Amino acid sequence: MPFGTHGMMQVDYEQRIDFDRMRNYRESRIKKYMDQFDINCLLLFETGNKRYATSTAVASPEVDNMGRYAIFPREGKPYIFGFGSEVAAEKLRCPWIADRAHPAHTPMHGALPMEWGCYEKFLADLNMVLEENSIKKTDKIGVDIVESQLILAMQGAGFKLADGQAVMQYARAVKNEDEIMCLKHGAAIVDAAHHEIAKTIQPGVKENDLQAAASSIMHKLGAQWVPNVQVTSGNRTHPHPHLSSDRLIQPGDLIFVDIVLLFNGYHTCYYRCFCCGQPSEVQKDVHKRCYEMLLVGLEKVKPGATTADIAKAWPDSSYWGFKNESQAFGLAFGHGIGVGLWEFPIVSRLYSLDNPVVLEPGMVFALETYAGEGHNGVRIEDEVVVTQEGKEIITKFPADRLIGCGMNY
Helix, strand or coil: CCCCCCCCCCCCCCCCCCHHHHHHHHHHHHHHHHHHHCCCEEEECCHHHHHHHHCCCCCCHHHHHHCCEEEEECCCCCEEEECCCHHHHHHHHCCCCHHHEEECCCCCCCCCCHHHCHHHHHHHHHHHHHHHCCCCCCCEEEECCCCHHHHHHHHHCCCEEEEHHHHHHHHHCCCCHHHHHHHHHHHHHHHHHHHHHHHHCCCCCEHHHHHHHHHHHHHHCCCCEEEEEEEEEHHHCCCCCCCCCCCECCCCCEEEEEEEEEECCEECCEEEEEEECCCCHHHHHHHHHHHHHHHHHHCCCCCCCEHHHHHHCCCCHHHHCCCCCCCCCCCEEEEECCCCCCEEEEECCCCCCCCCCECCCCCEEEEEEEEEECCEEEEEEEEEEECCCCEEECCCCCCCCCEEECCCC
């Protein structure tokens, strides 16, 4: 697997991302786990699952999650049921699925009431795929996330439902070289976004202004979608609220930023911490504790190690003053990352100690830690690829020191 990134478009003089290879790999992974879980057909609504299975997408998450669906027969090829004229575009531009693209029939988050009978057209779509692939409705149909109206309709029609999300999470857990290149490109875009944030920080700037600066540069650099730029500053940094605001940044404030973007369907999850002006000794110490906590987790990442090895390297809930691991969940935390933001396997003392998962080459994790004291909180996160030899950290913006910004006087 090549180290670092390459150019972002295809060229004739260098092998870069091979999207046909990536599509074939993803389909083979799904079929592997359909066999393992004995699932005859998948019905997929979750955005990342549809992207992974069909290599199709629309822009709006509100439409994508419940306005369209994919159906993947175990012995066949995936179908996409798209939103309105999306289907015409796929027939024109998506030759790998053009003859299996059809209009969707969903309740639109319940905006179409059950008595209007929309579910009948949905059931007809499902029955069409099953008939074309010699699957019975009493065979196991794996589902991920489905509106209650459609669940009731399928149960009423006698379909046998099973856990399709497990199939997809296991399939997505190990990435091929093309997926990893997408993740590296996304991380490189966020490197630039954190640099832009560092240049923008100054007294009087709002948290929202930093969101805007980051989003602007990421779209210019090729981000398809920016689901989240979470900016937390000053007295809001401890405890961590997991929410941005319109707060004015003041001299001496700590600021940590989490950036989630989508590049070719693949996510980032990438925190960095800054200070408005030169940080105090207390702030430097909090940052050092957070960074060293992250490092001991990263040091455990290698093939053959387990998620429990990482989790055991982190402190228990009492470190943050909490009574149990549920209260401290997410403060020292890891998750797979790919077409979904949180993918299998999760790394946490709450679950990993009793349910260790072996790390394999091709797994990609976001590991994140937190430390706080008084009104000062620090959050840092790195994305790491498990390689044959060990690991590669793909998030490059400096994390080993607390950078003072915007007050060079």
